Amino acid sequence: MDSSKKVFVLGIDGAPQTLLSEYAAEGIMPNLKKILSGGYSLHQMDASIPDVSSTSWTSFMTGVNPGEHGIYGFMELLPNTYRMAFPNYASIKAPALWDIIGGTSGAKSSTLADGFKGRVPNSLRSIVINMPETFPAPALNGVLTAGFVCPDLKKGTYPDSAYQYLRSINYIMDIEASNASDKPDAFFDEALLALNKRAEAFTHFMDKERWDLFIGVVTETDRLHHFFFDAAREKTHKYHERFVFFYSKMDDMIGRFFERFMDATGGRGLFMTMSDHGFAPIRKEVYLNRLFVEKGLLTLDAAREYFEQIGQGSKAFVMDPGRIYINLEGRYPGGAVAASEKNAVVNEIISLLLDLKDSEGRAVIKRVFEAAELYSGTESGRSPDLVAIGNDGFDIKGNIKKPEVFGTSHFRGMHTRHDAHCVLPSGVALPERLHIENLAGIILERFI
Amino acid sequence: MDHLTALENKSIFIIREAYYRFRNIAMLWSVGKDSTTLLWLVRKAFFGEVPFPVIHIDTTYKFPEMYRFRDEYAKKWGLNLIVGRNEGQVEAGMGPGKGTKLDCCNELKTNALKQIIEKNGFKALLLGIRRDEHGIRAKERVFSPRDENFKWDYEDQPAELWDQYKSTAAEDNHFRVHPILHMTELDIWKYIRRENIPLTELYLSKNGKRYRSIGCAPCCSPIDSNASNVDEIIAELESSHTSERAGRAQDKEDAYTMQKLRSLGYM
Structure with missing residues (x-):
């Protein structure tokens, strides 16, 4: 097996390019800094429009615009009514990366999939952990456990053995956001615990499964930002230290998985971190x-x-x-x-x-x-x-x-479209301004 | 002793125990098959009498067949029927078209019941829930304490080993008592057949459809079925693998999704 044809994507929901760049420079994220000084670049990237996780992650996983994949937000109105409905993975019309390389596209097609038809193998295995908008879990060639919104871990996980494993480690699907205003310490504690569970699950599937594409997503960053983004830069903010501490743990995780992946591929695999949108303080x-x-x-x-x-x-x-x-x-x-x-x-x-x-x-x-x-x-x-x-x-x-x-409300951070991020090897050919829809193509190129 | 008689004995023991311990009790009767079976067992336990009030929570959205059945048998069996309605909310137009289904259930069912308990000071309520209905009910106890806010703390409840029931509680608490917790859906139907318990015709197939579980008309959908009598329902259940509440799963996922989205400021 050619180890250069392995891709590891660490998704960091809502992590802005500007903040990562500052944190790397200030020494809060030393591992990221080391990676960036070793042949990788941190790019600012445009999210999809609207810049909401369900739409943007779907744009990432399918590599096409909402006009093709069909997800415009977390809610829709049912046709010819004003009644609300919640689109989920079953509503996505375009094949995802794991479908294109895993031979599970079925009747779905897209401009991206057509462009790579016959050029990439169709028997590759993917591990996808905690990616938003993937509930209910599809029967893919690999393992998937759904991210936000996942109302049921069992239905959100494929195959069943992966569900049994996640249950055995008391995996956390999503933290309790409603704690943020009245029990902030419990909120930060749970965010760290969830981060640890993600890392534990990533490690398990990395080691125990055969895979070609690994996508692991951390969503706790987005939650922290919604309620505490004002703490990101204000050093006198009551929760600044806790906020920064979370990012230092995030940085540990980046460093750990970077090294693990580089060791496994002799430094030849494609490593990437990315986010689905940026964040800014709310006025x-x-x-x-x-x-x-x-x-x-x-x-x-x-x-x-x-x-x-x-x-x-x-x-x-x-x-x-x-x-x-x-x-x-x-x-x-x-x-x-x-x-x-x-x-x-x-x-x-x-x-x-x-x-x-x-x-x-x-x-x-x-x-x-x-x-x-x-x-x-x-x-x-x-x-x-x-x-x-x-x-x-x-x-x-x-x-x-x-x-x-x-x-105004208790929310302190808002999504931004222009400040998503992507860390990639410096040699990868990119358009002048990177857009989240470009990433799927960059990943597929690796498998040719 | 055959299986159904053993189940019946256990239920009757629990019913008598609850009445003996609490005196000021009532039972909830939704007019569905489970609570009608419970009502039947209560009548057996007290030799044809029902020595406490029977509460029907009326959301005003029940099937007409259910209201007819309720009134007919309340009269026939001489029940002390209390019809509970959250009048304030009914007048304000609360219903499945307004708010989430969770809001609607909460106002028209939970709060209606709260009002009745407050008014009558009941110490315990008999309910016809069964352990096999839903995952969370597997954690239920036969004597299940609730606090003044109706909260059920499932991590802190008596163990009930060897059928030892705990029936004393803090001053503000009331108990939910579940005399048919140990019966399955199939047990209920077999017992209905043995005892010839009357039920509304909604459970029987009409034009290829029947209701497997009934509640408020807007939130219940019938299943495909040709079972037009109790024997055929039993045969159907014995060969079926789908869950009784399968039609309600979507609502639950949607309610969870809404709560999650709301907590992040969407909607």
């Missing part, structure tokens, strides 16, 4: 549905819940994080915008959003994308019509019940 949360209500674009029926509240005559609504849907006739039961009026509504919303300022006069929205700029493929008909990206500090929310346009 304000921005509830666009409220803005739409105030501007007469949306009416709500308070007797109902969630998106079923959308009332008569509504022209548009927003779902997390900045997905804007025009309430089109024929697309929704209460559709109130005729196809001929769509452009006018779209233009009205774009100028409304670009003009939006907070109380201190700061521009809230960085850019509003139209669907055609972002999405192409068979699933693009289901896409949001517009996606609003906030300036750093303005977290765009789809909550439908807020009484004001701007607010």
Whole structure:
């Protein structure tokens, strides 16, 4: 077996390039620093749009845009209703990396898979641990245990022997985020414990299984950032030390798996770390549905819940994080915008959003994308019509019940699209600006 | 002693024990097959009488067949029937179309029951749950203490080895008593056949479909089945491997997903 044809990916959910670069320079992450001085580069990378884990990880695993893979967020509305549904792995329309190299694509196809057809083997084994949006676990050629959201470890793990093993080590699927505000110490403790369990599981499967592609994901970073990102750089923050301590443990893990993998492949395997989006401190949360209500674009029926509240005559609504849907006739039961009026509504919303300022006069929205700029493929008909990206500090929310346009909460970090990261060997040929959809192709090249 | 008689004896012992220990008790009757079997056992335990109130939690979303059956047999068996409704929430329009299913169950079932317990000061409630219904119920005890907030601390409960039941509790607690915990779905049907216990027709096949488990109409879906009498249901169960509550799994996953997403600020 040619050991150069082995790939190890360490996913670090929500780890920003800027923060890793600072932590490496400051000595908080000495292992990362050592790797970077030994022929690897830390790149800033664009996440998918919207920059939410379900969409971005799906873009990573399939190497195609949401218009092909079909995942636009953690929630969707069921066709021709305002009822919410939660897309999961079964909703993904494009084959994942492990399908393409493992011969399990079935009827799924994608531009990426077509491009590598016949060029990569179809009998390679993959180990995939804790990758978001992989529940329920598919029967792949290898081992998979699903990441967020995984409501059931048994159904989220393939094969059953892997489930039995994970149960035996009291594996932690996800930490209890609700502890973050009232029991912060317990929250940090559990995050460290979960990190240890991930490392234990990674080591077990690395050693006990035969594999060609290994993808292990740590999601605790994202949780820490949501509640404590303000502690990342503020040295006087009560939880700065605990935050940094977690990153030093993360760094241990990076160093440990780098060495282990290099030893196993004689230094010839492809090692990579990456994240699905970046993070920035929150200045304000921005509830666009409220803005739409105030501007007469949306009416709500308070007797109902969630998106079923959308009332008569509504022209548009927003779902997390900045997905804007025009309430089109024929697309929704209460559709109130005729196809001929769509452009006018779209233009009205774009100028409304670009003009939006907070109380201190700061521009809230960085850019509003139209669907055609972002999405192409068979699933693009289901896409949001517009996606609003906030300036750093303005977290765009789809909550439908807020009484004001701007607010704050116990959340301290927001996702950013432009500050995801990727660590790769310096020799790998890359586009000028790296995008998360590029990584699958870089991985597949290795198997040719 | 045959299997069904042994099960019956055990249930009757538990029912009498609970009544003897607590006196101020009641039973929950959902009008489904399990609690109707429990009601039958209570009548046997006290020679045709039911010496305590029978509570039906009415979410207002039950099947019409269930209301008909409840009223008919409450009269026929001379029950002291308490119908519990969370009126405030019913009037406010709580229902499966509003909020999550978890919110709906919580308001219309759990809180309705809380109100009744508070009002009547019941010390124990008899419930027709069975150990084989769901994973979490395998941890249940026959005498299961609850705190004032209805919380069940499954990591801290009496062991019940050799059928030794613990039936004393702190002042604020009440007990859930589970006289048919040891029966399986198949045991219930065989006992229903032996005793000829009346049930609503929802369990019997109509146009190729029947309900295997009944509750609120909007949240129950029938299964494909041609079993149109109890014998055929028993034959079907003996050859089936799907779980009784299979149709409810999706709801559970969705409720978990929502809670998780909410905790990270989505929705």
